[in-house]
Amino acid sequence: MNLESLDKKYVLSTYARNYTNFTHGRGSKLYDENGREYIDFAAGIAVNSVGHANPVLTEAICKQAGQIIHISNLQVIEPQAKLAQRIVELSGYDMAVFFANSGAEANEGAIKIARKYGETRFEKKRYKVITLEHSFHGRTITTVKATGQESFHSPNFSPYPAGFSYEKSIADVYDAIDDETVAVLVELVQGEGGVAPFDKVEIQKLASFLKEKDILLIVDEVQTGVYRTGEFLASNLYEIEPDVITLAKGLGGGVPIGAVMTRHKDIFVPGDHGSTFGGNYLSCAAGLAVLEILSKLYDKGLLHEVLIHFESKLKGVVQKYPQLFEQEVGLGLMRGLRAKDGQIVSKILSQSMEEGVVILKAGRNTVRFLPSLTITKEEIDEGFERFERALDSLL
Ligand SMILES: *Cc1c(COP(=O)(O)O)cnc(C)c1O
Numbered sequence: 001m002n003l004e005s006l007d008k009k010y011v012l013s014t015y016a017r018n019y020t021n022f023t024h025g026r027g028s029k030l031y032d033e034n035g036r037e038y039i040d041f042a043a044g045i046a047v048n049s050v051g052h053a054n055p056v057l058t059e060a061i062c063k064q065a066g067q068i069i070h071i072s073n074l075q076v077i078e079p080q081a082k083l084a085q086r087i088v089e090l091s092g093y094d095m096a097v098f099f100a101n102s103g104a105e106a107n108e109g110a111i112k113i114a115r116k117y118g119e120t121r122f123e124k125k126r127y128k129v130i131t132l133e134h135s136f137h138g139r140t141i142t143t144v145k146a147t148g149q150e151s152f153h154s155p156n157f158s159p160y161p162a163g164f165s166y167e168k169s170i171a172d173v174y175d176a177i178d179d180e181t182v183a184v185l186v187e188l189v190q191g192e193g194g195v196a197p198f199d200k201v202e203i204q205k206l207a208s209f210l211k212e213k214d215i216l217l218i219v220d221e222v223q224t225g226v227y228r229t230g231e232f233l234a235s236n237l238y239e240i241e242p243d244v245i246t247l248a249k250g251l252g253g254g255v256p257i258g259a260v261m262t263r264h265k266d267i268f269v270p271g272d273h274g275s276t277f278g279g280n281y282l283s284c285a286a287g288l289a290v291l292e293i294l295s296k297l298y299d300k301g302l303l304h305e306v307l308i309h310f311e312s313k314l315k316g317v318v319q320k321y322p323q324l325f326e327q328e329v330g331l332g333l334m335r336g337l338r339a340k341d342g343q344i345v346s347k348i349l350s351q352s353m354e355e356g357v358v359i360l361k362a363g364r365n366t367v368r369f370l371p372s373l374t375i376t377k378e379e380i381d382e383g384f385e386r387f388e389r390a391l392d393s394l395l
Contacts, residue, residue, distance in 0.1 A: 025052025099279030104138025134193030194363025
């Protein structure tokens with residue numbers, strides 16, 4: 001049976017899959033079973049933050065696997081404590097961390113922190129969480145309900161947990177707050193929703209208003225975190241001090257890991273929350289290696305150089321193809337091209353694949369780029385040459 005038939009027969013159908021069979025990669029280059037090379041501008045949806053087969057990450061994972069992969073959270077786990085320390089140091093916030101295995105799980109943890117805060121810190125219980133339209137927070141029953149897109153709230157999976165509502169804009173959040181509101185949950189740059197950054201001043205104003213009202217600001221940095229926007233956290237870039245921050249995608253460089261961190265370091269007591277796999281030796285060793293690689297890149301100014309280069313390439317595309325694109329959007333290496341016609345985005349994706357460059361879609365009409373943060377200028381230039389060839393063939 002060929003791979004496509006095997007997949008269709010034995011794997012539950014939840015994705016509109018592409019059937020190119022990638023067998024290996026190196027940096028931002030991917031190779032399929034026929035030895036064809038692709039430039040990877042998707043990085044496994046912002047997960048492969050240090051590229052494919054990164055030697056430092058590979059060595060860290062192999063070394064850890066040869067010693068101990070997993071114990072349980074009933075024992076202290078050295079790389080877990082060290083990774084928590086490193087995350088807190090790099091963030092600049094006085095926080096403590098809980099480790100999970102995915103973005104949705106990290107957000108579940110954040111919502112539990114908010115719920116407990118609302119139950120224990122006020123005379124009248126607070127439990128409502130406000131999120132934004134076009135947001136994306138995960139696929140569990142709770143995080144899908146926290147996601148501000150009606151299309152995600154299919155009656156097939158109802159009933160959903162109560163207490164979530166969605167606002168069109170940051171300005172609308174103020175009026176939506178009542179005496180049962182415990183938290184506001186936002187992505188500073190909406191990823192799945194269309195690579196849309198919120199305005200920095202608007203976010204800063206909201207943050208100080210929430211602080212005044214003792215309402216928690218939860219920032220979902222599952223996609224924006226770990227240098228994706230050019231700083232360690234988008235919260236650093238926006239110069240705010242959230243109460244709770246969640247991380248996942250880029251943190252393990254491809255090894256599953258999620259994290260929720262909060263300045264309310266005493267909110268949980270033993271028994272409140274837990275995870276069998278979360279924070280095990282393997283994922284935390286991977287996280288430590290990723291942070292070592294990326295913090296060096298950042299400190300040397302190399303990350304900044306690469307993202308400036310990427311941005312200039314995108315601006316070039318908008319100038320060269322005004323009939324296709326309105327503008328370039330996003331921050332750092334979380335980027336998009338807003339297409340004039342949403343219909344053409346899927347064609348651009350499949351044609352790019354034909355030309356040997358992997359890209360993504362976001363929202364209704366955005367071509368999305370989430371390259372590895374270690375991508376080289378040569379790989380960027382080659383990728384854009386192929387991308388433009390794909391665009392030329394569509395004109
Ligand atoms: C991807 C993503 C999630 C969900 O992460 P999973 O690891 O798929 O559970 C949550 N929030 C944001 C902002 C994301 O981009």
